[in-house]
Amino acid sequence: MSAILVIEQILNGLQFGIMLFLMAAGLTLIFGVMGLINLAHGSLYMVGAFAAASVAGATGSFLLALVAAFTVAAFAGAIVEIVVIRRLYRAAHLDQVLATFALILIFSEGTRWVFGSFPLFLDVPSYLSGPVTLPGGIEYPLYRLTLIGVGLLVALGLWWLTARTRIGIQIRAGENDREMIAALGVDISKLYTLVFALGAALAGLAGALVGAIQSVQVGMGEPVLILAFVVIVIGGIGSIKGALIGAILVGLTDTLGGIFLPEFLKLFMESGAATQTGSALASMAVYILMSVVLIWRPTGLFGARP
Amino acid sequence: MKNLFGITTALALTAAGAAADTKIGMITTLSGGGAGLGIDVRDGFMLAIAQSGRDDIEVVIEDDQRKPDIAVQLSDKMIQSEKVDIMTGIIWSNLAMAVVPSAVNQDVFYLSPNAGPSALAGAGCHENYFNVAWQNDNLHEAAGAYANGAGYSNSFILAPNYPAGKDALTGYKRFFEGELAGELYTELGQTDYAAEIAQIRASGADSVFFFLPGGMGISFLKQYSDSGVDLPVVGPAFSFDQGILQAVGAAALGVVNTSQWSKDIENATNAAFVESFQTEYGRLPSLYASQGFDTANLILSALNIANPDDADTFREALRAANFDSTRGDFMFGPNHHPVQTIYAREVVQEGEIFTNKILGTALENHADAYAGDCKM
Amino acid sequence: MIREGYINAIVLFGFLLIPICALIIEEPYTITLATRAAVLALAAVGLNIALGIGGLVSLGHAVFFGLGGYAMGILAFHAQNYIPVELGPLTINGTKSMPIIWLTAVLVSAFAALIIGLLSLRTTGVYFIMITLAFGQMFFFFSISWSAYGGEDGLSIYVRNVFPGVNTLVPIQFFGLCFTALCVALFVQSRLRASIFGLVLNSARQTPVRAETVGLNPMRLKLLAFVISGAITGLAGALFADLNRFVSPTMFSWQLSGELIVLIIIGGVGRLAGPVIGSALFVTLEHFLGEFTDFWHIWLGLILLLIVLFARGGIIGILTGKDGPHV
Incomplete structure (x- = not known):
């Protein structure tokens, strides 16, 4: 295995991690601010991808498609917050799990009802397609490099929003003491709708960006949703920094585990068996990582200590 | 076919009612991620039944949601309550493994329009099990x-x-x-x-x-x-x-x-199938649709000779595979899987x-x- | 408003009555559905002990359900192929006897619950939900790639296992077995709730700090509740596998863990009959909505939403006019 391949794989792991971060950022924001477990986050990701695919199909513009994904998901998020989520802030985690589980059912089958059972088409725009050559002679798809760039921009933007703006101050204050900032005259329910819509919009954007190189289909959100939860739990719920680091950890573990575990096992085992056992272990790797982190630090890497 | 509000459209059951002599149970995937395949199989199958013009066949269609336990439960329902003679429809190998062995042991005929796990082609083959699609490999x-x-x-x-x-x-x-x-x-x-x-x-x-x-x-x-x-x-x-x-x-x-x-296999049956499927459903057929269509036509060809109650004659008629397949010539090997x-x-x-x-x-x-x- | 005790009695009586009616009017499939509801209820009763009494929201109970299922699958698979199970130096013969299978299922899932509990109970709240989910996913992916027992294809058992004195192939008799198991589990739960153990756990759930201050060690009790809970869900898994004569990795899926939680919330968290009502309603909805429309998940989703938003405490909460315990 050459050094170039190893570097390329590390890059792939990083890139996968950033993709997960796009999804996890909204999730951790919503949980951090509102204390809400939102299982329907994956559905908003799907909504974004479907919106993007429809708009790209009608107009042929990828940028417009991204805008549509962002807006439609934000809009869907705002509606969901006003109609359902608003009633659940004081409820137990259990009720939130059930309500958002119900939302998954409604969103998935609703999308299938509107768009049919077959996957939709969404492609990388021509100006971002094809590989570029990186220093060292690595050929890497331009679109994936763009994804890394967008992910880092989103991270930066979120940091700026929470650390440097008035809304950010309100958000952080809301995390700490909801009654207090309400008493200080902040319209807390408007703030929550805003945060939820922002989280949803990020999920929708992620769905559109990732949908361009994956399959836009009903149920596409659930596998990512679980991984996104793994990410925010490893990072510590509510922490944007934790989500970024957790996402990269998960991305690297998943990608590198899939490649090196079978190779590693081939040192002791016959090749076919090593490939199978290695892949089996690799698919469990991120969950093993998560439980080890939680056993070591029960509130994640950057979570608030109880 | 049912729409969101459960208004049953004309295609739902070709010939519902007490007059039906033969009951076919179809368990297939109609909701969730893999629904596209099940819908194609169902549409192909129902197209052939409709084209046959027979009103003595009732098809009971159920959605397995791609879950093995639901499929088993529906199979119990088909056999115990609906008392079907023939079953078909399953898309996925793991669901087929859950349903087929016990169904054929209860004297029901099973014709697979898609899955062909190796266990059912080799040591686990059964005289009442026919695969109309392919063996998985x-x-x-x-x-x-x-x-x-x-x-x-x-x-x-x-x-x-x-x-x-x-x-x-x-x-x-x-x-x-x-x-x-x-x-x-x-x-x-x-x-x-x-x-x-x-x-x-x-x-x-x-x-x-x-x-x-x-x-x-x-x-x-x-x-x-x-x-x-x-x-x-x-x-x-x-x-x-x-x-x-x-x-x-x-x-x-x-x-x-x-x-x-493939839609460009040259024979009259295939050309007619592709055209009528497009007219009926407004999309091109897939290989799954062709498999559903062939399965129904095989059943129809055997029903022309015997009723499923006369199991031995009916089985022989299925084995002969005397029907016009979209694939041209069609014949079964000794394990009731296609040689094609x-x-x-x-x-x-x-x-x-x-x-x-x-x-x-x-x-x-x-x-x-x-x-x-x-x-x- | 109705007292909870009456509701429990009515629910169990109704549960028994439906299959008997079905037997009389010869609708054997209704008996199969009732059996499914009873087995899912049993699994949920197990979870309800962790959730309602212990306050432990586990999104990984499919682990125990699946282990129970595979205990049945593996033992019966070896029995039907006449190959003994090789465990290092130990050789065990497969078996088709339900009592032995049940015992194995209970022991294996209790052991798994002990290990998972020991590791997971270090965390609380959402982190506990997520770590149990992680264990569920580990088992799920392991079972998919474990080709010796069918991997994703699962294992088919051609004939239902045997129980002394019962013909398990007759739907109503198998229902009887499952219903009995359900009643026993409900009895265990009611004794637990009333015992000192239950009272301490309840106080630890409501005011953890106070419980610790007065010198209770809620940790060990929670672990015990988790183990009992896992064992009961494991038994349900073995019965579920026997009902379907089939096991597969879907028994380990997180959706199944989610569904068990859904059953409990529909009925009422921490209520004795909660899981029973929940699973009866769920199985009925699943069956009739599926007949009604291809897009029945939408309606199921809407009904669940209505229950969460307007019927805190679930169906039993509505009937008794009291919220259930808060978790």
């Missing part, structure tokens, strides 16, 4: 044979880490005579293949064989074509059926895939639509590898 074996013919000598092969994936790679290796540059099992449901593509690039292979059904295949093909790796790709038809090709788009152009059916020609197809664009065109024959009159283990 067939299309992969044909891909291996095609790769030999195309002069490939060093393949990189990959499939998901589950039984059908292992069967796929085994099937390819059974016929492929060249070397393997690499062999990979990916996670079931995986959506990102950057790491695998990097390995393909570094492996020095001259060709790639992959079996990644449904959404996995869409993701792989899109990412592969964007990666700049330009090795030729071969795969079974499952990643190139009519339902998903539009979602892959230009990334699939020129890719060779193997299938026992498998074609190599190429993905082409016809106007706005992406579809497949036959390149040539990959395997002529091909039987499966397990028939010898079947003691019937």
